[in-house]
Amino acid sequence: MLTIWGRLNSHNVKKVVWAAEELRLEYERIDVGGQFGMDADYLAKNPNALIPTIADGEVVLWESNTIVRYLMARYGGERWWPADPAKRAMVERWMDWQGDYANAQRDAFINLVRTPEAKRDQAATERSVAASAKKLAILDGFLAETPWLSGDEFVAGEER
Ligand SMILES: N[C@@H](CCC(=O)N[C@@H](CS)C(=O)NCC(=O)O)C(=O)O
Numbered sequence: 001m002l003t004i005w006g007r008l009n010s011h012n013v014k015k016v017v018w019a020a021e022e023l024r025l026e027y028e029r030i031d032v033g034g035q036f037g038m039d040a041d042y043l044a045k046n047p048n049a050l051i052p053t054i055a056d057g058e059v060v061l062w063e064s065n066t067i068v069r070y071l072m073a074r075y076g077g078e079r080w081w082p083a084d085p086a087k088r089a090m091v092e093r094w095m096d097w098q099g100d101y102a103n104a105q106r107d108a109f110i111n112l113v114r115t116p117e118a119k120r121d122q123a124a125t126e127r128s129v130a131a132s133a134k135k136l137a138i139l140d141g142f143l144a145e146t147p148w149l150s151g152d153e154f155v156a157g158e159e160r
Helices: 011-022 040-045 064-075 085-114 122-145
Strands: 002-005 027-030 053-056 059-062
Touching: 002 011, 011 027, 011 064, 040 053, 053 064, 059 064, 064 085, 085 122
Parallel strands: 002 027
Antiparallel strands: 002 053, 053 059
16 A cells, blocks of 8 residues: 655645556555644654655655656556656656746745735745746747647557
8 A cells, every 4th residue: 555645735745646646546645744744753754854755565755756756667557657768758857847847936936825915025926937937938838839748648658
């Protein structure tokens, strides 16, 4: 049984849960992080004090993209984990790109969503909006030419 630790309103937890759902894996998700805190048991599994973390039998893993890659490689077969390294890399680059995008949008998100109006940092928000817009223009340009980030299909491989 797969265990996923992390509160569901974290985008990094969502991507792991989404992967598990797409793969039709049975899993248990345990709320950790944010208002749920992290106890010593959790920190022993993930010393970064971040979510998500998974346990799949003896395999304990953190880093959301690494977890998604692991689940796809272990359970996904050709549809989700194509044997052709080039096919895989064309998809994986967007996973890694997403980390840069997350950095770009963070200040805007924190200020506009999580900070009371009176305490917002307007300059940081504007810088973040501008940096996000640059990244999103790249995404938009790609999706204007190609239906999915993985190419012609939702994933790179063949249909299940
Ligand atoms: N690079 C890490 C980043 C993880 C991360 O920043 N997680 C945030 C939530 S999205 C976190 O743990 N925040 C502290 C908390 O929720 O208590 C990953 O992709 O797993």
